[in-house]
Amino acid sequence: MLDALRHHLGLTGSKKGCDHGQCGACTVMVNGRRINACLTLACMHDGDEVTTIEGLGQPDALNPLQEAFVREDGFQCGYCTPGQICSATAMLQEISEGWPSHVTQDLEAGAELTPEEISERMSGNLCRCSAYPNIVEAIRVAAGKQA
Amino acid sequence: MTEPFQMDHPATDRRLDDMAQGLVGAPLDRPDGPLKVTGTATYANEWQVEGMVHGVMVRAPGNSGRVVLSNTAEVARMPGVLSVVQDDRMLRNPAQGGANEAPVQGPHHAAYFGQLVAVVVAESFEQARHAAQSLKVTLDDAEQVAVTPEGAAVERQTDKTLDQGDLDRAMDEAAHSVDVVYTTPSHSSSPMEPHASIASWEGEDLTLRGSYQMLKFNRNELADSLGIHPDRVRILSPYVGGGFGSKLGLAPEAVAAAVAAKAVGRPVSVALHRQQVYEATMRRSETRQRLRLAADAEGRLIGFGHEARVSNLPGETFAEPVLQASHFLYAGANRKMSLDLARVHRLCAGSVRAPGEAVGVTVVENAMDELAHAAGLDPVELRLRNIPPTDPESGKEYSSRRFREALESGAEIFGWSDRPGVKERREGDWLIGYGMASAARVNVLKESEARVTLLSDGTARVETDMTDIGTGTYAILGQIAGDMLGLPRDSVEVVLGDTNLPSGSGSGGSWGASSSGSAVYLACAAIRQQIAQRLDVDEHDLLLKDAQATFNNRTETLADILQGHEIAKLGHVKPGDTSDAVRQATFGAYFAEVGVNAVTGETRVRRMHGTFAAGRILNAKTARSQCLGGMTFGIGMALMEEVAFDPRDGHVVNHNLAEYHIPVNADVPQLTVELLEERDDWASPVQAKGIGELGICGAGAAITNAIFNATGVRVRDYPATLDKLIAELP
Incomplete structure (x- = not known):
């Protein structure tokens, strides 16, 4: 999912620090629960709601x-x-x-x-x-x- | 344009203190904050470059021999693969900080396990990764090479040798003495952002979007590696996801991306994966340090000996400067120091945050604790008794040194007087101890340029190729310009990280803020002069505040004064005579409380405080954060950090963040930091010294000394993991 976000959707807010679930830089929320995006496959989340940092606020409208x-x-x-x-x-x-x-x-x-x-x-x-x-x-x- | 300003005399004018805007020193938020907290700051591997393809590097599976890629043709036919590139220009070793020329090149022979020897380029990242994993790399004619310092050839660093007085005799005559050997393991910078570069060519001109700390040097290193003129190279690093030394010099992915992009005729992105960061960027050398301290009956040092062994690859000149602060921190007429460099086939050793002092001061501070214990003195008191009046070797004065105040104030804030005796305090299963250590780090000013433009609308722009690797450059340069030009912080735009801009000092060695800040200061001073001339007043009588100038009892807006014009000036600072005329360093003190579990041997840091003096503080918030970071590196060094090498082949066993342990949030209590007011006129035109590394220089010793206070156990082999404690616990 992390590569899908970064390379295919251009959502580079989620970071790749280790690609092994060790650092948490890729943390996103799936249906409100936090997960490491590098440890799951995008195709396993058909229909799920994925929230990345891009969904939480903008530079001129911080949460x-x-x-x-x-x-x-x-x-x-x-x-x-x-x-x-x-x-x-x-x-x-x-x-x-x-x-x-x-x-x-x-x-x-x-x-x-x-x-x-x-x-x-x-x-x-x-x-x-x-x-x-x-x-x-x-x-x-x-x-x-x-x- | 202004003439370069050479720092030949102390800057006693302290002009920043005269400014009215009130920005410098204030704990202002980082202007880059909103981008960083929304994920919209663009790091190296996040640029969406038109037509970009992906490269993944492969490593040597051994420490010597000729590299053979045996199935290149087959891999080249895999889906999406564009090329398998192995080129003479690719790097064998990463460049040392400030190298300014190509490091050792050549991917055809292995020198250490994990060396990056080829790059596989494909349309997608997934295809490139799969193909890279399919490439068979073997080594022919491998030899038996030394991989551990114990079994390696050793070179005495004669320029680092000191023999003053008679240390042996001082040891014999001492009322109290210690003679101890400590070892520290290799450390990894482990920045959160792995090294990454995107290379794109337009004809013969190369643009590299990379993650680097010192761009003017990196440009020359890249150009020299490729055999092209530096004018053909542009590097962009506006945001750097941490460096800590590992991104000072050019790393292998940059040259690989550049040659691969040329080979396939498209922009190529090469990001190291975490394992490659551990195996092929830079490590801090492990050290073996012998400390001999001799004191009289009152605990005054009469002898100070520090002899160290470090290691590096054959041919590399960098030797972890372990003794750096030992030369000036404490008194002692009889002094002996030496540094040996063992030649080992492990990945390259270079700068990791505070090279030298990070491990050198830490071990000195352990030895001082041992001496305090032997002499029956309070550890703070021992240090206070041994603050030398002048540099104990050269006799030079110190530029500024609020060392005593740091020790005393830190002790007061922490509540040091409540220190328990050794093995005295226990709370349930937890043995409680206090420990302290001094902090010291050399101070350096580096040549730096910046252009400041006062725009006709009464706002300003600061431009330099200086970087912000989390250090707060975006914040402080805007604060300096805002104060000097009388502009609110939001009216100053700071543009960094582009080699097309004036050459800054780069971020390293704690010199970034004082050096690049001085360049901005000088540019602004020249702008002030020009405004004053235009108004026909003495520059000292010109008060600039809130984009208005007050002079001769009149007030006009800057926009009115500029009348549609802008003023652009280049500030250019160079180190000069003040570097050698006095001893320049930063000082401080750490205090820590630990709990050691009597059953498991686990150590928890319960409280930790640092008091630091580093000249003028440019932003109290970002300076404090730098200290928090340094102290946390100290916690890591004391309790967990160790690059483990396989003694058979020198490969990095724990090449990931699950096994190379860095402190996590739960390992770090709510640290406290005090910054002492200081102006160092000798250090820089802005009276600032470096603070980025001071927080690590001795921090680990406060914790291991606290472990001794809690348990009575001295761990002289870092890190102090529970296995080294448990057998000896009371």
């Missing part, structure tokens, strides 16, 4: 999460950023639906948006510039605005 990434400097080189933002979008949905993670203390009570909880859930998206603390802050800021 709140994108705005927060800019404000909090949640990136440097920017190559992992579309994947981070797609991943964070779906991740916030997972939290709002009450999905626990490895670090969630109480599996019944739902997760709070602590740095630890966000870091855990965003660890499938590598950032070599290491904007991690700012990514966490951007997600907290954006989620706080939505709440």
Whole structure:
């Protein structure tokens, strides 16, 4: 799917960092769930709704999460950023639906948006510039605005 | 046009402090941010070039011998395949940073496992990849070659040798001493964007859309590799998905794309895949470092010895400059240093973020921790007692050095006074420890040019072939121009990454911001002069703010003053006498709290703080982010990063992001950074020094020293993985 997006549809917002599901730079949402586009085939998603970074906002019309990434400097080189933002979008949905993670203390009570909880859930998206603390802050800021 | 400005005297005028717009230093957002967060910034392999086809490279399956492609004709007949290209001009080694000429070429003989030896070109990426995987590559007449430093020939780097006083005697007479050997493994830059180039020819003119850090050098490297004049080569790199040294010099895919594009008569895109990035771009050399520290009864150093061994391919001159900061960081009258280079057939060793200090200062800081422990001194106090009054070898003054303040302020912010004794603090299964380390990195100014045009509508454009590899160049150059010309940040357009523009310093060695920033500053200063002349006032009496000029109690808009004209000036800075007149470096201190699991040996970094002083800070937000990145590289170095080589053939065993572990989000706590106010008049016309690498130079030691504080275990063989801890845990 990643090559289909980048080479055949010209949607280069989804990045190829490893092509092996190791880095998360190609994260897109399929029917609202985040997946690595490099680990699936386009032909397996007939009828599915695929949302890439191109579907989340435009440079002159950023969504709140994108705005927060800019404000909090949640990136440097920017190559992992579309994947981070797609991943964070779906991740916030997972939290709002009450999905626990490895670090969630109480599996019944739902997760709070602590740095630890966000870091855990965003660890499938590598950032070599290491904007991690700012990514966490951007997600907290954006989620706080939505709440 | 202005004359080149040579940095022969300290820039004591500090004109940026006089400006009224208030941009320089402010934590402004990156102007490239909206493009990056929407996926619309165009990286190398994302240009949609008309008629473009795809090339995929193949590698040598061994470390020596003649390369034989045995089924070329068959592969050439596969669907979509246009050509199988193996050309003498293709690169054997990537170019070192600043090489400015072709590196070692020739794909017909292998020198290391994973060397890229051919490119298969096809209509589609899928066809090219399939065909490349089908190409049979073998090696004839392979020889037995050295692949580990232990078994290799070693060359003493005589120009790096120092023998001052009598270290052996100092060690004998010392009240406290340490004599320890540490090893650090090879590291990979691992930028998130793999190296990629799209080459397109128009007649004899080549355009390369690549992912490179230092374009003026890369253009010459590419032209020299191809045997054409540099004027025929244009490189575009407006956005670079991380470099960390690996994109300083030309990499194999660029020349492969260029020769393949010529061969098939169409634009060719060649993107390395992740495994090829690990096998055929650049590695940081592994190091073996012996530290000898001798101190008197009060913990004052009387001897400092640092002897290191690094490695590289035969013929390569780059030797990881491990000793670089050891020359000036600490006191000690008796000093001995040496650097040995072992010749191994592993992929090329070159610059990875902060070559030298990243591993050199880290090990020095471990040894200092060992000395503090031996002497019964607080590690911060030991360092404070050993800040030399002047350079301990040359006697030169330091240009600016807020080292003491960094140590003291960092300790205060972190809460260092609460440090537990060794093996003293335990929370459930977690052993808790604090550690600290100093930061130090040499400072360099590089020749750099930029053109600034004040347009008739009262906006400005900055142009240079300088790059922004995530470092914040787009932000800071606009801030400098905005302040100097009195323009809001949004009124300054910054255009980068095109060799048709004036030649910048490139992004490397932490010099990018101060060097290219100085070029922009100088161009703007010339524009200010011209405005002042036009208004018949002294330039110092000209106040520019919000696109208006105030002078002689009058205010006019810049647009009115320009009367439909524009003013374009070239700023051109060159290093000069101030480089050698004083010792120029940046300093800082790290503090870390770790928890080591008493059952599993796993280390978690719970808190980490850095205080840094690097001259004028041009943008507090992007500078802080650079420090966060450096400190995280330190976490990686301390706990996980290691390129593993097979000792039989030297191939990279962990050539992917699942096995070469870099820190993930959960490995990094909410780091804190303090930037100290400083002006370094000797460093650059804008009083800035480099900050891009300072954050890594010693960071790993704060963590491994904290592990010792928590567990009583010294891991002297990086990284401090749990297997090295678990047997010795209390």
